[in-house]
Amino acid sequence: MLQTSMQYRFSFFIELFIEIGYIAWTLAFIYVVFGNITEVGGWNYHEMLVLIGVFTIFSETIMGLFFIWNLRLLPEKIKNGTIDFTLLKPINSQFILTAGNTYISSFFATIPGMFLIWYGISNLEFTFSVVNSIAALIVFICGVIIIYAIMTIISSLAFVLTNAQGLPRLVVDLYQFGQYPPTIYKNIPKFIFTFIFPVVFIAGIPSDIFLHGLNIPNVLLSIVVAIAFLYGSIWVWKQMISHYSSASS
Amino acid sequence: MITIQNISKTFEVHKREPGIVNSFKALFNRTYTQVEAVKNVSFSIDEGEIVGFIGPNGAGKTTTLKMLSGLLYPTSGTISVAGHTPYDRDVDFLKMISLVMGQKNQLLWDLPAVDTFKLQKEVYEVSDGQYEANLDVLVDMLDARDFIQQQVRKLSLGQRMKCELIAALIYNPKIVFLDEPTIGLDVVAQKRLRQFIKDYNKQYNATIILTSHYMGDVQELCKRVIVIDKGVVGYDGALDDLVKTYASDKTITLTFAHEMQKADLESFGSILTYDPLRTTFSIPRSEMKRVASEMLSKLPVDDVDIAEMPIEDVIREVFSEK
Numbered sequence: 001m002l003q004t005s006m007q008y009r010f011s012f013f014i015e016l017f018i019e020i021g022y023i024a025w026t027l028a029f030i031y032v033v034f035g036n037i038t039e040v041g042g043w044n045y046h047e048m049l050v051l052i053g054v055f056t057i058f059s060e061t062i063m064g065l066f067f068i069w070n071l072r073l074l075p076e077k078i079k080n081g082t083i084d085f086t087l088l089k090p091i092n093s094q095f096i097l098t099a100g101n102t103y104i105s106s107f108f109a110t111i112p113g114m115f116l117i118w119y120g121i122s123n124l125e126f127t128f129s130v131v132n133s134i135a136a137l138i139v140f141i142c143g144v145i146i147i148y149a150i151m152t153i154i155s156s157l158a159f160v161l162t163n164a165q166g167l168p169r170l171v172v173d174l175y176q177f178g179q180y181p182p183t184i185y186k187n188i189p190k191f192i193f194t195f196i197f198p199v200v201f202i203a204g205i206p207s208d209i210f211l212h213g214l215n216i217p218n219v220l221l222s223i224v225v226a227i228a229f230l231y232g233s234i235w236v237w238k239q240m241i242s243h244y245s246s247a248s249s
Numbered sequence: 250m251i252t253i254q255n256i257s258k259t260f261e262v263h264k265r266e267p268g269i270v271n272s273f274k275a276l277f278n279r280t281y282t283q284v285e286a287v288k289n290v291s292f293s294i295d296e297g298e299i300v301g302f303i304g305p306n307g308a309g310k311t312t313t314l315k316m317l318s319g320l321l322y323p324t325s326g327t328i329s330v331a332g333h334t335p336y337d338r339d340v341d342f343l344k345m346i347s348l349v350m351g352q353k354n355q356l357l358w359d360l361p362a363v364d365t366f367k368l369q370k371e372v373y374e375v376s377d378g379q380y381e382a383n384l385d386v387l388v389d390m391l392d393a394r395d396f397i398q399q400q401v402r403k404l405s406l407g408q409r410m411k412c413e414l415i416a417a418l419i420y421n422p423k424i425v426f427l428d429e430p431t432i433g434l435d436v437v438a439q440k441r442l443r444q445f446i447k448d449y450n451k452q453y454n455a456t457i458i459l460t461s462h463y464m465g466d467v468q469e470l471c472k473r474v475i476v477i478d479k480g481v482v483g484y485d486g487a488l489d490d491l492v493k494t495y496a497s498d499k500t501i502t503l504t505f506a507h508e509m510q511k512a513d514l515e516s517f518g519s520i521l522t523y524d525p526l527r528t529t530f531s532i533p534r535s536e537m538k539r540v541a542s543e544m545l546s547k548l549p550v551d552d553v554d555i556a557e558m559p560i561e562d563v564i565r566e567v568f569s570e571k
Contacts, residue, residue: 084315
């Protein structure tokens with residue numbers, strides 16, 4: 001009994017250590033870069049900190065709490081055929097399989113995320129606006145929906161490919177592009193990160209609205225893109241599930 | 250209740266030669282083969298029937314069951330179960346079926362079985378009163394009151410199977426698919442389970458389709474059987490007729506006190522395997538009583554064993570006729 005609880009506690013501290021280490025590493029990088037330059041795409045050091053704070057809340061808290069582990073385990077479940085029973089339940093199988101389990105420990109990442117936002121704005125000339133904050137939150141939620149939809153689409157490929165353990169990892173690597181100011185992307189990258197792999201909506205545009213004021217076209221755009229991706233993911237999921245071949249018993 | 254017409258299911262599998270070199274080759278150049286697990290199967294089943302699917306391993310029983318329950322899309326053909334198309338998996342359909350697989354479990358491993366029942370209650374939206382009543386009936390029928398509150402991982406195989414059944418039936422499904430429900434159980438537990446399946450069928454007028462490769466399961470439960478081998482239906486009809494037509498013989502195995510000559514034994518019936526100390530005969534069902542008593546009185550018998558023809562042989566008979 002004692003040993004198992006110690007083991008859990010040990011893993012808890014490890015997780016906490018990894019969270020803090022990860023954020024410290026990102027901050028060190030930003031700190032070093034801003035030793036050489038004064039702004040990136042029009043964003044200064046403290047604005048960057050707010051952006052990184054928002055991104056941390058997205059990638060560590062939201063994704064960790066609901067999506068990452070469910071989606072990472074999905075290919076394994078498909079391969080072993082253990083989702084047979086889930087598919088036969090009279091409930092939304094997509095929701096249960098992609099967001100059914102929550103991982104509470106991810107919640108701790110909110111603290112450093114909030115700290116970064118607070119530290120950033122307290123060093124900026126910033127006036128708080130309720131309207132801007134709500135608009136920023138809406139875009140942020142749309143960003144979450146978009147990335148969730150993309151991860152679902154990619155993970156559901158496992159229904160066809162059977163062995164696809166690495167796929168969700170690909171999405172995690174790609175959405176790292178979301179932790180930079182949206183203004184740095186121009187031309188083709190801008191198009192890609194707005195419509196094809198819309199990472200600008202997870203942190204960049206919400207931070208922009210939060211710090212620099214309401215931008216209605218961007219809010220509307222995020223809603224349209226989010227709805228399109230969500231419907232796309234539902235459609236792809238249905239297509240992919242028809243290819244499910246189960247595992248022999 | 251259930252109608253399927255010309256159902257086929259083809260799986261694509263890739264083949265490769267063993268060894269590391271061939272592993273690399275297979276990365277770039279794969280040869281796929283189409284495996285037809287089920288070929289042009291048609292049948293229909295009425296409400297309240299218990300139908301047995303029998304056939305050897307890999308015959309296509311489980312694949313057919315998975316198509317009926319909506320897990321797999323058929324490659325071609327049409328299926329209708331209680332007016333629904335299974336692979337649409339609409340909520341009304343899912344609420345009236347249940348799939349139990351003897352080799353997979355859906356019970357929550359680290360919790361008492363009763364917690365899984367409660368989860369099922371919520372998922373299938375069973376009312377409190379209905380849940381209590383159903384649970385009571387099922388627990389009594391399966392004699393499971395003692396262990397439903399124990400952690401699942403501490404249950405024996407037989408106890409776990411009983412709990413699997415309770416979890417699968419707590420919402421009163423009208424159609425139950427049982428995939429080898431008695432596998433790995435001892436004889437007593439098998440008998441119990443069969444009795445339960447019979448009772449459930451009677452009490453709720455549920456349609457039950459069961460796969461098994463134990464002849465015993467089928468003999469005790471099913472009036473009607475469908476024999477499948479290599480994806481093809483070889484026989485569909487009353488079990489009695491199947492036995493009369495194809496398993497008209499029983500086997501009797503004698504162990505002798507001392508070595509016997511083959512010539513001295515041939516007069517009793519056709520010999521399946523001969524060994525000076527242990528010989529197996531195939532005897533017509535109707536003759537068995539007379540021949541057996543004759544053998545016992547005339548031969549130096551140490552031990553005797555009378556058995557049904559193994560199901561594999563029955564199936565071989567079915568398909569050799571064609």
